Amino acid sequence: MIASKVTATQVTAPRLRPAQLSRAGAIVAVLAALVAFPLVITNPAITNYGVLTLIFVAAAASWNIFSGYSGYISLGHAVFFGSGAYFTGIATKDWNLSGSAVFALLPLAGLVGAVLAVPFGLVALRVRRHTFVVITIAVFFVFQLMAYNLQSLTGGTSGLLGPTINFSPATFNNPFYYIALIIAVIVVALSFLIRRSRFGLQLRAIRDDEDRAAGLGVKVMPVKLSAFVISAVPTAMVGGLLWYYLGLIDPSSGFDPLFDVAVVLMAFLGGLGTVTGPVLGALLIEPARLYFQQQTTYIYLILYGALFLVVILVLPRGIIPTAAERISGWRARRKGSTGQVAASPAPAGPDAVTDRASEPA
Amino acid sequence: MNALLRTEEVSKAFGGVQALSDASLEVAPGRITGLIGPNGSGKTTLFNVITGYERADSGHVYLDGKAITNFRPARVFGLGIGRTFQLTRIFPSLTVIENMLIAGHLKHRSRNPLAVSGGAAARHHAMGLLEFTGIAGHAGALAGTLSYGQRKLLELAYVLVADPDVVLLDEPAGGVNPSLINHIGDRIRELNAAGKTFLIVEHNMDFVMGLCHDITVLDSGTVVATGPPEQIRANPRVLDAYLGSETDDND
Numbered sequence: 001m002i003a004s005k006v007t008a009t010q011v012t013a014p015r016l017r018p019a020q021l022s023r024a025g026a027i028v029a030v031l032a033a034l035v036a037f038p039l040v041i042t043n044p045a046i047t048n049y050g051v052l053t054l055i056f057v058a059a060a061a062s063w064n065i066f067s068g069y070s071g072y073i074s075l076g077h078a079v080f081f082g083s084g085a086y087f088t089g090i091a092t093k094d095w096n097l098s099g100s101a102v103f104a105l106l107p108l109a110g111l112v113g114a115v116l117a118v119p120f121g122l123v124a125l126r127v128r129r130h131t132f133v134v135i136t137i138a139v140f141f142v143f144q145l146m147a148y149n150l151q152s153l154t155g156g157t158s159g160l161l162g163p164t165i166n167f168s169p170a171t172f173n174n175p176f177y178y179i180a181l182i183i184a185v186i187v188v189a190l191s192f193l194i195r196r197s198r199f200g201l202q203l204r205a206i207r208d209d210e211d212r213a214a215g216l217g218v219k220v221m222p223v224k225l226s227a228f229v230i231s232a233v234p235t236a237m238v239g240g241l242l243w244y245y246l247g248l249i250d251p252s253s254g255f256d257p258l259f260d261v262a263v264v265l266m267a268f269l270g271g272l273g274t275v276t277g278p279v280l281g282a283l284l285i286e287p288a289r290l291y292f293q294q295q296t297t298y299i300y301l302i303l304y305g306a307l308f309l310v311v312i313l314v315l316p317r318g319i320i321p322t323a324a325e326r327i328s329g330w331r332a333r334r335k336g337s338t339g340q341v342a343a344s345p346a347p348a349g350p351d352a353v354t355d356r357a358s359e360p361a
Numbered sequence: 362m363n364a365l366l367r368t369e370e371v372s373k374a375f376g377g378v379q380a381l382s383d384a385s386l387e388v389a390p391g392r393i394t395g396l397i398g399p400n401g402s403g404k405t406t407l408f409n410v411i412t413g414y415e416r417a418d419s420g421h422v423y424l425d426g427k428a429i430t431n432f433r434p435a436r437v438f439g440l441g442i443g444r445t446f447q448l449t450r451i452f453p454s455l456t457v458i459e460n461m462l463i464a465g466h467l468k469h470r471s472r473n474p475l476a477v478s479g480g481a482a483a484r485h486h487a488m489g490l491l492e493f494t495g496i497a498g499h500a501g502a503l504a505g506t507l508s509y510g511q512r513k514l515l516e517l518a519y520v521l522v523a524d525p526d527v528v529l530l531d532e533p534a535g536g537v538n539p540s541l542i543n544h545i546g547d548r549i550r551e552l553n554a555a556g557k558t559f560l561i562v563e564h565n566m567d568f569v570m571g572l573c574h575d576i577t578v579l580d581s582g583t584v585v586a587t588g589p590p591e592q593i594r595a596n597p598r599v600l601d602a603y604l605g606s607e608t609d610d611n612d
Contacts, residue, residue, distance in 0.1 A: 197478055198462075201459055201466065205455065211434075212452070214435055216464055216466070217435040219435075
């Protein structure tokens with residue numbers, strides 16, 4: 001019946017090839033540059049920036065897979081980060097691992113993150129918005145307290161020391177850099193695939209109107225929980241990686257509220273719920289933080305706060321969506337007179353609607 | 362006559378306010394049924410009870426003879442009752458076409474969880490409906506950027522994606538301009554001619570009288586009259602309870 005109304009539409013036809021090609025070219029170029037980076041610039045002080053930045057690229061992108069797409073702002077991802085770190089530290093000690101063998105623990109650290117995320121999510125995801133945020137903070141402090149008090153396991157306040165690593169000093173950072181790069185690339189690719197998938201669409205529908213999504217048959221709890229678990233895995237893995245890289249973990253650095261502040265700030269600055277936004281945010285913020293931290297220890301904390309204010313006041317949607325809007329607006333204006341965008345069927349079709357402006361409350 | 366959708370003595374109270382008391386309604390298959398009544402007479406509450414967004418205190422709801430009383434919204438939707446909301450509930454940060462795909466996500470599912478949402482068939486189906494309602498030109502726009510009238514059309518299109526047996530429209534003509542009201546009315550007639558059953562809550566009397574085959578009148582949560590438009594128009598109880606007592610019926 002309605003099918004008779006369907007005229008040929010080109011939505012399903014493949015998009016413009018040149019655009020696709022140039023995008024693929026850009027991705028290859030960026031990847032090549034990232035792979036070449038520590039080979040070209042061998043100064044360990046610089047590659048150190050690379051390692052830590054990539055760790056935060058992975059953390060921000062994986063946080064965004066859950067919080068950015070679903071709209072549930074988690075301030076408890078440090079639970080996964082710290083648990084990944086402690087798991088790697090404890091397992092390294094108990095199993096007497098050293099050298100590259102420790103890296104083999106990282107997938108297991110990811111598994112630990114996933115296992116923790118299930119009960120955490122089942123409890124926290126029963127509530128929404130501010131209540132959800134408060135619960136994630138509460139769970140975070142439970143874990144931090146456990147790290148302080150389960151001394152036989154965590155070493156208490158003195159923490160856990162890593163084994164001596166006998167990598168060559170000149171290229172010491174490189175294994176860490178490449179593993180962080182692999183995790184970051186996988187997370188960003190996964191984020192891209194999820195965003196355009198049915199699962200991603202369901203998550204974003206939940207962000208807009210969870211009850212309406214449920215009414216349309218979206219199984220909201222399984223969808224939210226899956227995203228929570230998926231986003232916990234890489235977070236725990238980079239937690240383990242960071243512990244091994246720094247060689248020390250204690251409760252205040254493992255379960256660090258500033259980890260969540262940093263990750264949230266990165267996602268907001270770049271663009272919450274976009275694929276590239278959190279990556280951009282991490283690339284901008286983490287090197288700056290390291291720089292300022294080396295200058296004056298705690299000035300970066302003030303800058304975090306200031307940047308948060310600026311983002312919320314000036315760029316509430318983040319760099320990527322704002323820039324995309326500017327560019328498409330500019331393009332539309334340039335087309336302007338030549339091609340009308342709207343295709344309205346009736347003489348006074350829906351485009352002529354100029355009545356009462358949208359909804360209250 | 363076998364009703365496709367039927368409520369039987371449905372009652373619902375919010376605290377001390379009796380929103381519905383023993384409301385019984387029948388929607389015949391293939392017809393357009395109007396549900397009218399003064400503000401606060403329980404029309405939307407009855408919609409909410411039918412579609413599972415509110416629980417009935419007592420009474421029953423039947424779809425095609427089977428009880429669906431107090432089923433969850435998703436289940437009611439899956440059984441073939443689609444609805445729109447008075448203040449449209451679209452997904453503002455999804456594009457128009459994504460709104461269509463989420464509404465049809467149960468129909469078109471892939472085994473691969475990471476497959477691109479909505480295959481070619483789903484997109485083609487969605488675009489057909491967007492052209493039908495007249496907003497295909499906005500398929501790529503964020504739904505939140507649509508005007509109020511366009512949102513109404515989007516909601517109409519996306520409630521049709523899942524091809525429900527009964528479509529419940531909550532004030533499809535509310536707050537939109539006259540030419541668009543005609544446009545919406547024509548779409549409903551066209552769908553109905555193809556066999557779709559409608560239940561429509563509406564305040565616009567010309568729209569209701571011109572469109573509906575049967576009309577049920579609610580007053581203070583109770584059905585006070587049922588019949589074809591010309592009968593309802595002449596019914597003194599209706600005039601008394603509703604048309605006569607209220608001059609400004611556009612909330």
